[in-house]
Amino acid sequence: MKLVAAAGFVPTSFRTVPRFHLVRARTIAEAVTAIGDAHEPAVLAGGTDLPARFNEGFAPSDLIDISQIGALREVKLADGAIEIGALVTHAAGSSHALIARHLPSFGAAWRRIANVRIRFSATLGGNLMARRTRYEGAILLSALGAHLRFVSGAGVREIAVEDNWSSEAGKGALLTTIVVPLRKGLRMDYARDLRPIMTQAVAVEDRALGRVVTSTEFIVPRIRALTGDRPEGALDITEDPVTSAAYIRKVSETLLVRQLERLRAA
Amino acid sequence: MSDISIQFTLNGVGRQVVVPANMLLVDFLRDNEQLKGAKIGCSRGVCGSCTVLIDGTPVAACSTFAFQADGRSVFTVEGLARGGALDPVQQAFIDNAAFQCGYCTSGMILMTKALLAENKAPDRATIVEWLSSNVCRCTGYAQIIAAVEDAARRLREAER
Numbered sequence: 001m002k003l004v005a006a007a008g009f010v011p012t013s014f015r016t017v018p019r020f021h022l023v024r025a026r027t028i029a030e031a032v033t034a035i036g037d038a039h040e041p042a043v044l045a046g047g048t049d050l051p052a053r054f055n056e057g058f059a060p061s062d063l064i065d066i067s068q069i070g071a072l073r074e075v076k077l078a079d080g081a082i083e084i085g086a087l088v089t090h091a092a093g094s095s096h097a098l099i100a101r102h103l104p105s106f107g108a109a110w111r112r113i114a115n116v117r118i119r120f121s122a123t124l125g126g127n128l129m130a131r132r133t134r135y136e137g138a139i140l141l142s143a144l145g146a147h148l149r150f151v152s153g154a155g156v157r158e159i160a161v162e163d164n165w166s167s168e169a170g171k172g173a174l175l176t177t178i179v180v181p182l183r184k185g186l187r188m189d190y191a192r193d194l195r196p197i198m199t200q201a202v203a204v205e206d207r208a209l210g211r212v213v214t215s216t217e218f219i220v221p222r223i224r225a226l227t228g229d230r231p232e233g234a235l236d237i238t239e240d241p242v243t244s245a246a247y248i249r250k251v252s253e254t255l256l257v258r259q260l261e262r263l264r265a266a
Numbered sequence: 267m268s269d270i271s272i273q274f275t276l277n278g279v280g281r282q283v284v285v286p287a288n289m290l291l292v293d294f295l296r297d298n299e300q301l302k303g304a305k306i307g308c309s310r311g312v313c314g315s316c317t318v319l320i321d322g323t324p325v326a327a328c329s330t331f332a333f334q335a336d337g338r339s340v341f342t343v344e345g346l347a348r349g350g351a352l353d354p355v356q357q358a359f360i361d362n363a364a365f366q367c368g369y370c371t372s373g374m375i376l377m378t379k380a381l382l383a384e385n386k387a388p389d390r391a392t393i394v395e396w397l398s399s400n401v402c403r404c405t406g407y408a409q410i411i412a413a414v415e416d417a418a419r420r421l422r423e424a425e426r
Contacts, residue, residue, distance in 0.1 A: 019268055022287040022333065044331075051290065051329040052310045063287070067334070115399035117314060117324045117377065 086125025
């Protein structure tokens, strides 16, 4: 008899976390250098997602701990945008005075992500770089037209949030800043009561222009431009492991009507 | 760096230890320190049974590396009782029968400590929001919420 495969429940503990080379970076420059030098680096920010990835078989050669880099915890105004450091936690960012003053509807939506304990530790940068569709940061930020600023040995570059779903997007670089442009009248509504079946963020700049971002637990956020009360084009969803595309489209339309009503009333 | 020397306080006592870089805090507490209050549940930072306080903030010890305690203050449920007297939150959980199997209880109690440190008079909605971070599958939340309300009342009265 030949044993082909065996499987069983393995209690998850440090015994199942593979060994790695730890680098505790104190500055952005140290982190960038460590990422550039590593064969297969992983970045530790708030640390709420990474252990789960280890449980799923992730085995980086190097763990770059950036949690002590104070410069990544800042929220500031610059060039007509709010710049949010990658290490800003959900709790700190969603209640930050600048967010409350310039994008209160974003702050309100951000406060609804995760549970209280996770909000204290999880960072916006970690939320985005985990690239999990069930994490909600990318949905909100895509609606707002936000950009991500990466720093690597080659310099600084920015990409749209929606272009970050490819693992190649930030390869060899450190996400330092989430840039949310401030446009006159910009406000948003976030519907997550049907999560995980569907979540939907709507951002409008004035009465006629905006963006609708629709996502499910399994589907990368779909972005549609909003003109008047209608999104441009059909919702491009053809399959979902648990919910039919027709149902998602119908729910999206229903939610959009309600969301636009709330935005008009606000 | 595979092993790392860290300094921190554990339940108010200064410690200096060497830990493997890949050791999780919950394993350090349970295996090295024999502090079994933090339980391993989901191992994904979701269920809250491994909750401890780091610098007063509730964190999931199953999703925190031991080295991340370096320079910080770690508090477990074992550090709550003083001179043989239970903490008012612990006593409120007993008096309200707020546990059955007890697996989630230490996490619930530490979450409550963090809540009451931030808000001495939380309303029911706030209590529910905070406790939604911790999963109980046998007691039912009614008694637990009652215990938190009772603990808040006791702490306010003790301050008068």
